[in-house]
Amino acid sequence: MQQNALLKNSMLYGAYLGLSLILVSVLFYSLSFENGIVSMLVNYAVLIVWVAVGTISFRDNKLNGFLSYGKAYTSGILIIIFGAFITSIYMYFFVTVIEPDFMNKVIEKMTEDLQEQGKSVEEIDMAVSWTKKFSTPLMLTFMTFIGQVFWGALLNLIVAIFLKKKDNRTAGPTEL
Template sequence: MEKKTTTTKSASKSSIQFGFIFGLIMILEFVIGYVLNIDPQSNKVYGLIINLLNFLVLPLTFIYLACDNYKTKINSGFISFNECLKIGVSVCVIAGLIYGLFSATFAYIFPEYFEEMFRKMRTIMAQENSKLTSEQIDMTISFSKKFMNPAISIPTTVVMYAFFGLIYSLIIGAIVKKDANQSF
């Protein structure tokens, strides 16, 4: 029983460490885009790269690193599928929470950034889809603004990253799992 408690604490230590790094990298991407005034809506390549990084490459990488760290450095070369799921979802939840809190704080400190983003969004929507009426564009933007509310955006971000963490953990868990009772 004592071993199980120590193992759980070590798994959470690995999750917190890699989830924190993952969250900081997402914040750094956002800050670099802000400082360099790169708009992901008008610069489609930048937006695609950021989305690929944040929703595919970074989660897979950090879930793998956290599971591998736990397996090799903490648990004597063993990791169960269940532990991979716990670690992977925890990494993504922590990263999503850190990024969600940062984004909400940023929106509070620099509301003009998001107002400018909505103005650009209005222009792009009008240019790319001439069938939309002004009322439809206003409704879309007001809906987007509602999702900027921290009471909605933070939980949504956390749940979204938890979902991705679960899916990626299933894949990574199938690859890296090695139960203590396996023999080759």
């Protein structure tokens, strides 16, 4: 029963996470916002919020307000996996339908940046070649999923610390 509740809760909050990350992506894209650091930090903040809200909901509604670190981490990672799956599907849709020229623009920008850094033509050509090899729609979709799960799992290590809540009602008397 608890596993079923955990999966349902994780799918719900994973959907909220995925849709929120898509909304942030669409917003930044429509505003032509290109600051990678700010974008990354906003995405991490969205991830942390939905993992926390989802795990707190599970803890308080299904576990009587108590949650071990392991269960907190499990809840968070499942939310992250479901959210990453949704955003990965969006990434595939984005690079194949919405902006099929996306990778060409990324390569152009990368080439300009490398030229500004004074890289040789050979170095630039090699960088472009490697980027093209790993920039197919399926590869971008896969890398989106893996990247979100990896960074989400690392952030979740910290988040779970703050979400665990020990049941002290069953503990014996404490000494002063």
